[in-house]
Amino acid sequence: MSDDGIVSSLKYLFADFLDEEDATPPALPDGLPEGAARIVGEGIHTLMDYQGATYARLYVERLQRFIGKGLETDTYCRMAQLMAERMAYQDAIRIAQLKLFEFSRSGGEIISTDIKQFRLDELVDALPAVAAEPILMALDKVGWARRRVSIPFSTASRWGIRRLRLEAWLRRWRRFSIRYGQERVWVERWLHMIARSTIRQPASTEAVVAMAAMVQGHGDAYRQGLADWHAIIDGLAKPTFDGVLPLADLAGAIAEARAAAMPDPRQASLKRVIAQIRARAAGAAAHAAQ
Numbered sequence: 001m002s003d004d005g006i007v008s009s010l011k012y013l014f015a016d017f018l019d020e021e022d023a024t025p026p027a028l029p030d031g032l033p034e035g036a037a038r039i040v041g042e043g044i045h046t047l048m049d050y051q052g053a054t055y056a057r058l059y060v061e062r063l064q065r066f067i068g069k070g071l072e073t074d075t076y077c078r079m080a081q082l083m084a085e086r087m088a089y090q091d092a093i094r095i096a097q098l099k100l101f102e103f104s105r106s107g108g109e110i111i112s113t114d115i116k117q118f119r120l121d122e123l124v125d126a127l128p129a130v131a132a133e134p135i136l137m138a139l140d141k142v143g144w145a146r147r148r149v150s151i152p153f154s155t156a157s158r159w160g161i162r163r164l165r166l167e168a169w170l171r172r173w174r175r176f177s178i179r180y181g182q183e184r185v186w187v188e189r190w191l192h193m194i195a196r197s198t199i200r201q202p203a204s205t206e207a208v209v210a211m212a213a214m215v216q217g218h219g220d221a222y223r224q225g226l227a228d229w230h231a232i233i234d235g236l237a238k239p240t241f242d243g244v245l246p247l248a249d250l251a252g253a254i255a256e257a258r259a260a261a262m263p264d265p266r267q268a269s270l271k272r273v274i275a276q277i278r279a280r281a282a283g284a285a286a287h288a289a290q
Contacts (some may be wrong), residue, residue, distance in 0.1 A: 023048075023052075023053060024053055025044055025045070025048055025053065025056060026044060026053065026056050026057040026059075026060045027060070028040055028041065028044075028060070029060050029063050029064040029067060030064070030067070031067045031068060032063075032067065033067075033071075033073040033076050033077070034073065035073055035077065036073065036076055036077050036080060039077045039080050039081050040060075040063060040080050042084070043059055043080055043081065043083065043084030044056045044059065044060065046084050046088050047059050047084060047087055047088060049097070049101075050087070050088040050094065050097070050171070051088075051171060051174060051175065055087065055175070058087075059083065059084060059087055062083060062187070062191060063079075063080055063083070065191070065195070066079065066191075066194070066195075069195070069198055070198055070202065071198065071205065072206070074206075075205055075206045075209055078206070078209055078210065079194065079209045082209065082210075082212040082213060083187065083191075083212070085212075085216075086183070086186075086187055086190075086212055086215065087183070087187060089179070089183050090216075090217055090218045090222070091122075091126050091174070091179060091218065092116075092118060092123060092126060092151060092167060093126060093167055093168060093170050093171050093174055095114075095116065095153050095218075096153060096164040096165075096167035096168040097168045097171070099112045099114070099153045099155055099164055100155070100161070100164050100165065100168055102155075103155040103161070108155075110155075111155055111156050112153055112154055112155045112156070113152075113154050113156050114152070114153045114154070115150050115151065115152050115153070116150070116151055116153060116218075116219075117148050117149070117150055117151070117219060118148065118149060118151055118218065118219060119145070119146050119147065119148055119149075119219065120139055120144055120145060120146070120147050120148075120149060121136060121139060121145040121146065122218065122219065123149070123151075124136055124139065124178075125177060125178045125179040125182075126170070126173075126174065126177050126178075126179055127173065127177055127178075128173050128176040128177055129176065129177065129178050129181070130176075132177065132178050133178075186215070186226070189233075190211070190212055193208050193233060193237055193238070193241070194208050194209055196241040197237070197241070197250075200240065200241045200243075201240060201241070201250050203249075203250075203251055204237075204240075204250035204251040204254070206251065207250070207251040207254040207255065208237060208250075208254070211229055211232065211233075211254065211258070212229075214226075214228055214229045214258065214261070215229055220263075221263075224263055224264075224265065227265075227267065228258075228261040228267065228270055231257075231267055231270055231271065231274065232254060232257045232258070232261075232270075232274065235257075235271075235274040235278065236250065236253050236254065236257060236274060236277060236278070237250060237254070239278075245278060245281055245282075246281050246282065246284070246285035247277070247278075247281045248281075248284075253277045253281075256273060256277060257270060257273055257274055257277065260272070260273035260274075
């Protein structure tokens with residue numbers, strides 16, 4: 001994580017603990033690329049609804065870091081869009097928020113009877129760490145951490161709506177949760193890789209930005225996408241930026257690796273392709289040195 005990322009995370013973490021929150025949306029970052037205001041404004045609106053003004057200000061400050069850093073307007077806009085989507089990560093609280101919003105906006109016309117599956121550890125991760133950690137230890141001991149449970153998100157009855165309101169109310173605890181901390185670390189690493197790409201291999205920046213789309217949803221799909229993202233970053237992007245891997249076309253390598261990513265927890269296809277790309281790059285460098 002960059003120094004800017006550490007400072008921002010600490011600043012907004014302390015604001016969270018002190019509950020320095022209000023309902024005033026932050027202003028757009030100064031110097032936004034032309035055409036980016038609408039997308040950034042939508043991101044601010046999303047994060048105000050998701051967690052509040054403090055969280056939306058963190059979004060704005062993260063975007064401010066990249067103004068004047070040479071990003072193409074389309075790439076900057078894509079980064080702003082994906083950052084808002086990732087910061088508004090999908091947990092049970094968010095799903096409850098969205099179901100209530102959908103019901104309210106339609107005047108009660110759209111009725112949800114959705115049932116979604118979560119692992120127990122996934123639900124517990126949304127609790128404050130001080131409460132979640134002993135529960136996770138207990139679940140691990142009895143072998144239930146990965147046990148799946150079905151959670152209804154229904155607006156078909158008054159009871160269902162009341163339960164969704166209770167779940168949505170829990171957003172005030174989200175910022176103290178294990179998952180919240182994990183997501184902050186992930187976003188900062190993604191931004192750090194974008195920043196490094198602009199210096200070490202600018203032609204790859206768009207591909208590095210777009211990789212955030214690999215991490216979506218919840219449950220198995222989320223965990224698979226996150227694991228695949230880390231595999232590509234650790235196997236291709238980071239060693240290229242470190243000067244360890246002589247990869248001339250990182251963008252092409254990322255595209256090739258992403259095409260090999262399958263819904264396979266072992267990541268057999270992805271790991272094989274990454275190894276092949278690394279071998280080709282090393283071979284080309286050795287041949288050029290002869």
